[in-house]
Amino acid sequence: MNPNDTALLLIGFQNDYYAPDGILNGVVEASAKASNTVVNTIKLIEQLVETPVLIISAPIFFTEGYEELVDPVGILNTIKEVGAFQASGKGSQTIEELSPFQDKILEVPGKRGLNAFVNTNLATTLQQRGIRNLVLAGAVTSICIDSTGRSAYEQGYNVIVLSDCISARTIFEQEFYVENIFPLYAKTLESVELLGQLDLGSCTQPS
Incomplete structure (x- = not known):
């Protein structure tokens, strides 16, 4: 896998999911601990940050009154009801570990829903950088990761989902998606397997 046409997309690495006091921490807490999501993702970034691999984040955030959401349902309605991911609050901020x-991380703003391609310039960014391989990490496995992954596949990208760098609502859900859903359109790898498949031999590695 060529690092020059590969991007790592970080979705939802924000305090409301991953900080201990995050409003929605309970949604992903068990899965995140079981997968060691944050630690594995940080270790991976440490290995990629000085390589040609493009690292992108697509955070989700809203105004205080959630004017962006019109008749929200499901997880978006929950976000509005509990007051999560407000742009002016701590919960929407990127986790301290990052x-x-x-x-070194290119932030793509505008995400307001499940699919990181919608209402953002993600597609343009990937096209301009000549990206062919899109690697996904973050939350939530069955929602934003799946929605973004399917969209990327339909747009012609080679999609890789990192099984140890994503978090689901339950451990069962995590295992089910990794084993039964993602393989329908993507390759599932652990972060160390990704590093093994990337041709990093000629790239400068951090000391």
């Missing part, structure tokens, strides 16, 4: 890499 702060050392802040200047």
Whole structure:
């Protein structure tokens, strides 16, 4: 796999999901701990940050009154009801563990729903950078990861979902999607397997 046409897309690595006091931490807590999601993702970024692999984040956030949401249902309605991911609040901020890499991660703003391609310039960014392989990490496995992954596949990208860098609502859901859903349109790998498949031999590695 060529690092020059590969991007790592980070979805939902925000305090409301992953901080201990996050409003929606309970949604992904068990799965995140079982998969060691944050630790594995940070280790992966440490290996990729000085390589040609493009690292992108697609955070979700809303105004205080959630004017962006019109008759929301499901998880978006829950977000509005509990007051999660408000742009002016701590909950929408990127988790502290990613702060050392802040200047190395390209943020794609505008995500308001499940699919990171909708209402953002993600597609344009990937096209301009000549990306062919899109690697997904983050939350929630059955919602934003799946929705974004399917969209990427339909647009012609080679989709890779990192099984140890994503978090679901339950451990069962995590295992079910990794084993039965993602293989329908994507390759599922652990982060160390991804590193093994990337041709990083000629790339500068962090000390």
